[in-house]
Amino acid sequence: MAAITMKNIVKRYGDGFPAVNEVSLDVRDGEFMILVGPSGCGKSTLLRMIVGLEDITGGEMRIGERVVNKIAPRQRNLSMVFQNYALYPHLTVFENIAFPLRLAKVPREEVDRRVRETAELLELTEHLDRKPANLSGGQRQRVAMGRAIIRQANAFLFDEPLSNLDAKLRGQMRTEISRLQRRLGVTTVYVTHDQTEAMTLGDRVAVLRKGVLQQVGSPRELYEEPVNLFVAGFIGSPSMNFLPASVDGTALDTPLGRFEAGDARKAAAIEGRDVVLVGIRPEHFEDASLVGAEKKARGSTVSARVDVTEWLGNELYAYVPYEAPDDLAAQLRDLSRELDSDQLRTQAVISLDAASEITAGDAAELWIDTSKIHIFDPASGANLTRDEARVAELARVAERAREAQRRAQRPGEGAGAAGDLSGGGAVTAAGEEGAPAAGAAET
Amino acid sequence: METARSRWLWALASLLILVWTVFPILWIVMLSFKQPGEIGNQKGFLPHHWTWDNYRTVFETDLFTSALVNSIGISLIATVIGVVFATLVAYAIARLEFPGKKAILSFALAIAMFPVVSLVGPLFDLWRDVGLYDTWPGLIIPYISFALPLAIWTLSAFFREIPWEMEQAAQVDGATTWQAFRKVIVPLAAPGVFTAAILTFFFCWNDFVFGISLTSSDRARVVPAALAFFTGASEFQQPTTAICAAAVVVTVPIVVIVLSFQRRIVAGLTSGAVKG
Numbered sequence: 001m002a003a004i005t006m007k008n009i010v011k012r013y014g015d016g017f018p019a020v021n022e023v024s025l026d027v028r029d030g031e032f033m034i035l036v037g038p039s040g041c042g043k044s045t046l047l048r049m050i051v052g053l054e055d056i057t058g059g060e061m062r063i064g065e066r067v068v069n070k071i072a073p074r075q076r077n078l079s080m081v082f083q084n085y086a087l088y089p090h091l092t093v094f095e096n097i098a099f100p101l102r103l104a105k106v107p108r109e110e111v112d113r114r115v116r117e118t119a120e121l122l123e124l125t126e127h128l129d130r131k132p133a134n135l136s137g138g139q140r141q142r143v144a145m146g147r148a149i150i151r152q153a154n155a156f157l158f159d160e161p162l163s164n165l166d167a168k169l170r171g172q173m174r175t176e177i178s179r180l181q182r183r184l185g186v187t188t189v190y191v192t193h194d195q196t197e198a199m200t201l202g203d204r205v206a207v208l209r210k211g212v213l214q215q216v217g218s219p220r221e222l223y224e225e226p227v228n229l230f231v232a233g234f235i236g237s238p239s240m241n242f243l244p245a246s247v248d249g250t251a252l253d254t255p256l257g258r259f260e261a262g263d264a265r266k267a268a269a270i271e272g273r274d275v276v277l278v279g280i281r282p283e284h285f286e287d288a289s290l291v292g293a294e295k296k297a298r299g300s301t302v303s304a305r306v307d308v309t310e311w312l313g314n315e316l317y318a319y320v321p322y323e324a325p326d327d328l329a330a331q332l333r334d335l336s337r338e339l340d341s342d343q344l345r346t347q348a349v350i351s352l353d354a355a356s357e358i359t360a361g362d363a364a365e366l367w368i369d370t371s372k373i374h375i376f377d378p379a380s381g382a383n384l385t386r387d388e389a390r391v392a393e394l395a396r397v398a399e400r401a402r403e404a405q406r407r408a409q410r411p412g413e414g415a416g417a418a419g420d421l422s423g424g425g426a427v428t429a430a431g432e433e434g435a436p437a438a439g440a441a442e443t
Numbered sequence: 444m445e446t447a448r449s450r451w452l453w454a455l456a457s458l459l460i461l462v463w464t465v466f467p468i469l470w471i472v473m474l475s476f477k478q479p480g481e482i483g484n485q486k487g488f489l490p491h492h493w494t495w496d497n498y499r500t501v502f503e504t505d506l507f508t509s510a511l512v513n514s515i516g517i518s519l520i521a522t523v524i525g526v527v528f529a530t531l532v533a534y535a536i537a538r539l540e541f542p543g544k545k546a547i548l549s550f551a552l553a554i555a556m557f558p559v560v561s562l563v564g565p566l567f568d569l570w571r572d573v574g575l576y577d578t579w580p581g582l583i584i585p586y587i588s589f590a591l592p593l594a595i596w597t598l599s600a601f602f603r604e605i606p607w608e609m610e611q612a613a614q615v616d617g618a619t620t621w622q623a624f625r626k627v628i629v630p631l632a633a634p635g636v637f638t639a640a641i642l643t644f645f646f647c648w649n650d651f652v653f654g655i656s657l658t659s660s661d662r663a664r665v666v667p668a669a670l671a672f673f674t675g676a677s678e679f680q681q682p683t684t685a686i687c688a689a690a691v692v693v694t695v696p697i698v699v700i701v702l703s704f705q706r707r708i709v710a711g712l713t714s715g716a717v718k719g
Contacts, residue, residue, distance in 0.1 A: 147616065
């Protein structure tokens with residue numbers, strides 16, 4: 001096990017295009033780090049530089065104490081799960097899992113014992129004699145994981161391991177990976193473009209955009225205190241609404257209506273500016289008729305015409321189209337395209353209580369929780385209302401959750417590597433309790 | 444209606460091609476079973492009196508048996524060396540970026556296109572000077588150089604189809620480049636290697652021009668060349684039937700090879716390697 005330290009990592013291809021640009025990132029020993037971003041953001045390239053399949057153009061990459069810039073993949077002692085699994089089709093499941101041990105010239109009996117242990121752990125025992133071609137997607141995925149964990153590697157690297165599975169299996173494998181990682185306590189770097197995976201699996205998440213690191217933090221920090229428009233828009237589903245607003249004293253004039261900026265910090269953020277972008281998450285809207293008077297006073301109420309509604313049982317989505325000035329509308333369209341969502345029109349997505357009786361075509365009274373809104377600079381995209389004190393607190397919460405997990409998994413480790421599955425289950429339960437951030441963020 | 448009609452057309456076309464290709468072979472087989480005197484005297488496709496005499500004659504002639512040994516030996520050696528070389532070259536071409544890669548490929552193609560006959564004269568002189576004339580290496584060397592381009596092209600196509608991740612996975616698992624090549628790539632490319640080997644073998648086995656011009660005796664003369672020197676059982680008979688019998692004998696290995704490796708060639712071993 002080892003920490004992975006990246007210092008000003010640059011990857012430049014032959015045409016001079018920097019796929020990864022000046023990325024500095026510390027993955028601590030035993031940490032589960034997620035690399036996330038839209039396609040083409042350089043996250044896979046970064047992972048492949050860690051494992052050594054991609055040359056590093058500039059910067060320094062350390063695994064543990066060792067600078068590995070020039071070290072071959074096989075000497076880095078990392079294991080990796082590929083997106084398409086990359087199983088060896090001519091070998092049985094047993095030999096696939098045993099492959100790293102065979103290369104390391106591990107004695108035959110030990111190979112046999114360890115492969116069977118790993119197969120047990122991943123419930124592959126009855127498939128050991130089969131060839132990968134005869135396995136289902138989920139089984140292949142588990143074989144790939146088996147091949148990765150059988151070795152005492154310094155770190156596990158995952159390159160979108162679940163993207164080839166169907167939705168249900170993906171959910172199962174996600175918990176499986178989480179359980180394994182917590183149990184083995186091995187440093188893990190996991191590349192994904194999937195929101196849910198990013199939020200639920202990671203101790204920390206690193207968001208990349210066009211090769212540049214945007215923000216690193218606990219899932220909760222990214223969700224509650226994003227540093228810029230990009231992170232704010234990327235994290236969360238449906239994503240945050242960005243409303244252009246012209247500033248009038250301490251009030252914001254948005255296409256949905258005019259409301260007060262709220263607290264002093266937000267007022268300070270908009271002071272002296274003409275136009276800003278207001279970021280409001282869908283769930284920070286509510287049907288005004290369902291909000292109590294006391295709560296109502298903490299926010300503002302606007303009136304808007306609802307275009308379409310979607311009732312999902314547990315909540316109600318309302319879509320409110322709005323007009324934005326051309327330049328800002330173009331900017332927002334660019335952003336949504338970059339986030340792979342490519343919205344056709346500027347519209348606010350609003351998540352309401354399922355009890356709400358608002359229907360399409362209504363002019364609805366909507367309450368906005370103004371304490372939760374963010375103000376962005378339209379030119380730079382920077383978040384003007386990021387609360388550093390809150391960020392620090394969130395970091396402490398995440399750290400505490402991690403400590404709790406580690407304590408919970410330690411007795412399991414003491415019992416030996418071949419601990420039974422119920423032990424793993426207990427660890428998972430503790431892990432999930434200890435990470436409220438993930439659960440809260442997912443909803 | 445459309446499908447039924449097109450099926451009939453397909454069947455007809457297949458039949459025509461089948462007749463076109465199989466008829467000459469059948470004819471040779473029939474001739475090989477006729478008595479030497481029958482040709483020119485009695486008409487008919489089928490032999491009037493079936494006889495094994497021609498085969499007996501063929502195998503009793505030193506000319507043929509030594510040529511058979513030469514053919515098998517030379518073809519096998521050329522195939523093994525050629526395929527090993529081609530595998531390494533093709534792997535480099537498929538996997539590595541290096542200056543002159545295009546040049547190597549187009550050069551290989553140019554060699555394959557080169558008219559063999561124009562080289563025979565110079566080679567004849569050269570081989571006599573360096574002492575390679577009428578020896579096994581004297582044939583093996585030109586065979587390898589002319590079979591290599593085809594083998595390289597076939598194999599590099601096969602290597603390109605093997606997902607890169609296979610090899611990268613092996614490297615991450617702790618394999619050296621050579622181990623990854625030997626334990627992962629070669630087994631996966633086996634169908635391709637077989638195909639290349641068979642093609643090379645056919646090329647060597649079927650060659651006539653080099654065989655007849657670079658040999659002069661039993662030491663290295665190969666079957667296609669030896670057939671031209673065939674005289675038959677006695678000098679008073681046309682050796683046609685005996686030549687046909689010899690031709691059948693040298694065709695048999697080819698047919699056996701194709702039939703036995705057919706599935707190996709066709710079956711892609713990579714299915715299931717990645718999610719399909």
